[in-house]
Amino acid sequence: MKIYHQLSDFKKLDNAIVTIGTFDGVHFGHQKIIKRLCELAKNSEGESVLLTFFPHPRMIIDPENQELKMINTIEEKAQILASLGVDHLIITPFTRDFSNLSANDYIKNILVDAIGTKKIIIGYDHRFGKDRLGNISTLVENASSYGYQVEEIPEQDINDVAVSSTKIRKALLDGDVALANSYLGYAFSIYGPVIKGDKIGRTIGFPTANIFVPETYKLIPGDGIYAVTVEMGEDKNPEVYRGMAYIGQRPTINGMTRNIEVNIFDFNREIYGQNIKMNFLAFLREDVKFTGLEALTKQLQKDKEETLAFFKGK
Known part of the structure; x- marks a missing residue:
């Protein structure tokens, strides 16, 4: 797996199969998305790209709140993603300027112009862009204009065991490592x-x-x-x-x-x-x-x- 710490280091691909998210914990729900991402890339003779952010967006948007802790360090996350078969990991520095990028500019400037997205696979509840106004409907509305396809991972597929990073964090803070590990x-x-x-x-x-x-x-x-x-x-x-x-x-x-x-x-x-x-x-x-x-x-x-x-x- 190739790792990029700036979007500018990434060379635009001809057939990028992309997913986006913080993926803290890379838990079972995340793994379903990543497995599907790699499967689509292989079947379409493309390359899998995972776009993530560091620091976590909430650390920048709400810097006074020091309570949020991450299940994985960025290095740990990269190791897990590599083991799952991802081809490219882009770790985008999350800044105030980045958070002010509109949903439409996010799609054009990042997904299309910088990465070369031909298919994006995304969780049903993913939000992006300024004030988190972008969602899967925004991606679908822009798909024909920019020549990419959108595949949604439905709620039941991600949450079939009610997995969430928040629940895992709580289990760990409670000392229930067996539940967190499950x-x-x-x-x-x-x-x-x-x-x-x-x-x-x-x-x-x-x-x-x-x-x-x-x-x-x-x-x-x-x-x-x-x-x-x-x-x-x-x-x-x-x-x-x-x-x-x-x-x-x-x-x-x-x-x-x-x-x-x-x-x-x-x-x-x-x-x-x-x-x-x-x-x-x-x-x-x-x-x-x-x-x-x-x-x-x-x-x-x-x-x-x-x-x-x-x-x-x-």
């Missing part, structure tokens, strides 16, 4: 370098790798203990370990910052500075303040036993 079709993950912590885990027999997530817009699941797998090393053939992750402020030691830590089972190497990927598989329990480190240690042993039992049952 909607996504893959395990939600976070990725980042291992940074130095205060090493308290080592003193109680549960050393942890502290993960720093550099993308501030990335959604982090709710506080608690999780069963996870950890990937490190080569992207195509990583080492995979089992473990239990902790997200929270460490109330037992009166922690002041929210930490993301993972106790990796059967692992004893220094990996400071190394990027690791943590896949969330199950929620074990909520974060709790214990009377001291001894009580915490006993609970962590129970957590480990429960995590191992989870993997044994897989």
Whole structure:
């Protein structure tokens, strides 16, 4: 898959089969659209093009609202789209000027003149252009003038399991990673370098790798203990370990910052500075303040036993 970070970097195609959207999470509903996109491109001897935006439009239109977090970083999204077989990914910088482009100018300047769209496949509820006034009817009305076709993905095809990025975000914030993963079709993950912590885990027999997530817009699941797998090393053939992750402020030691830590089972190497990927598989329990480190240690042993039992049952 070829990736373009500016529309101006993209060379207009003779037979572009296009879809548009933010596709946060690239969940089952999104995957139906993308599967159809690639199918149409193959059948028409064209090339599939996915046009997305970064930052998320709501971050630009409503910058004071810092609550919206993304299921995927832009890099994670690109990896998933590549695995689904998309030929071209255009990541258009979403700016105030871009948001003021009228629906008709959006169609002419971007879809037709810049991309060379011959067929556009779009969800029934997609909106575009200034004030989100453009919709599938706008695309259909302009189709004959610009020589492209429109295929609608109906509501029942996208929402047959009531999937939405909003529902997935809520499930993750509630700690319900199993539900989120069932909607996504893959395990939600976070990725980042291992940074130095205060090493308290080592003193109680549960050393942890502290993960720093550099993308501030990335959604982090709710506080608690999780069963996870950890990937490190080569992207195509990583080492995979089992473990239990902790997200929270460490109330037992009166922690002041929210930490993301993972106790990796059967692992004893220094990996400071190394990027690791943590896949969330199950929620074990909520974060709790214990009377001291001894009580915490006993609970962590129970957590480990429960995590191992989870993997044994897989």
